[in-house]
Amino acid sequence: MTINQLTQDECNVILGRASFGHLACSLDDQPYVVPVFLEYDAGYFYVLSTQGQKIEWMRQNPKVCVQIDAIKNEENWTSIVVNGTYQELPEPQYTHERAHARKLLEKRLRWWEPALAERQLKSGQDIIDPLFFRIHVESMTGLRASGEAKPSAAA
Amino acid sequence: MTINQLTQDECNVILGRASFGHLACSLDDQPYVVPVFLEYDAGYFYVLSTQGQKIEWMRQNPKVCVQIDAIKNEENWTSIVVNGTYQELPEPQYTHERAHARKLLEKRLRWWEPALAERQLKSGQDIIDPLFFRIHVESMTGLRASGEAKPSAAA
Numbered sequence: 171m172t173i174n175q176l177t178q179d180e181c182n183v184i185l186g187r188a189s190f191g192h193l194a195c196s197l198d199d200q201p202y203v204v205p206v207f208l209e210y211d212a213g214y215f216y217v218l219s220t221q222g223q224k225i226e227w228m229r230q231n232p233k234v235c236v237q238i239d240a241i242k243n244e245e246n247w248t249s250i251v252v253n254g255t256y257q258e259l260p261e262p263q264y265t266h267e268r269a270h271a272r273k274l275l276e277k278r279l280r281w282w283e284p285a286l287a288e289r290q291l292k293s294g295q296d297i298i299d300p301l302f303f304r305i306h307v308e309s310m311t312g313l314r315a316s317g318e319a320k321p322s323a324a325a
Numbered sequence: 326m327t328i329n330q331l332t333q334d335e336c337n338v339i340l341g342r343a344s345f346g347h348l349a350c351s352l353d354d355q356p357y358v359v360p361v362f363l364e365y366d367a368g369y370f371y372v373l374s375t376q377g378q379k380i381e382w383m384r385q386n387p388k389v390c391v392q393i394d395a396i397k398n399e400e401n402w403t404s405i406v407v408n409g410t411y412q413e414l415p416e417p418q419y420t421h422e423r424a425h426a427r428k429l430l431e432k433r434l435r436w437w438e439p440a441l442a443e444r445q446l447k448s449g450q451d452i453i454d455p456l457f458f459r460i461h462v463e464s465m466t467g468l469r470a471s472g473e474a475k476p477s478a479a480a
Binding site: 192195196198 | 390404
């Protein structure tokens with residue numbers, strides 16, 4: 171297995187295909203990482219989210235890190251690590267960006283809306299809109315491992 | 326899709342089966358997240374690592390977060406988020422713990438050693454032993470989503 175650095179162009183191609191990643195935020199130097207569905211477009215990750223700890227923390231400290239895997243098997247994978255900044259997309263200031271996020275995340279929205287509705291029903295909250303935010307990508311690094319492992323389907 | 330909280334026992338079962346996760350650390354409230362191969366045993370995650378940013382950061386701030394996914398498809402998944410503390414396992418103070426880590430991570434070690442050797446060759450470093458550390462699990466929460474999506478194999 172050899173491990174090599176990816177170019178920025180190679181990173182961009184991989185980010186463009188990604189629909190899932192891991193988002194880390196931090197408060198008082200306690201890190202917190204969760205999986206997120208996301209879409210990358212023109213220097214931003216767009217994310218659909220419920221309210222919760224990550225939103226509360228990113229409102230207080232907008233510095234985040236996003237990591238994207240593309241794993242074939244243990245010896246053949248890429249990993250991209252992005253440093254970025256949290257930006258919430260509330261109405262009405264971000265109507266345009268929010269519509270763009272909604273379009274990018276349309277498929278995701280169809281899965282999430284029933285779950286959101288049920289969570290609200292259980293918690294007794296009023297029905298609220300899903301929360302959209304985006305991450306401005308400030309820097310990224312990528313690694314690619316290449317090896318001789320058999321494809322996982324044949325393992 | 327419904328989302329429910331997992332019990333501590335359910336979390337423990339899932340951690341016991343995990344061999345891959347995402348580790349977040351933080352320095353000056355800049356989070357950093359990377360994928361790691363790991364093994365869980367008796368309240369600790371054991372990890373095999375090269376030197377690098379995450380090690381430097383965790384030495385300065387041992388507060389970490391580990392997240393474990395088990396994903397069947399978009400509507401059927403579990404996610405466990407663990408808060409813990411970094412503990413390095415150098416010789417000779419941690420000979421016993423290091424041997425335990427080596428045994429748990431044996432399979433992983435066979436993949437990593439050639440990559441480590443090559444990285445050292447390229448960087449001109451002397452051959453060094455792989456670095457072992459463990460994460461003491463201090464608290465964890467888990468969620469399970471259950472839905473009606475078809476298994477991904479049939480998608």
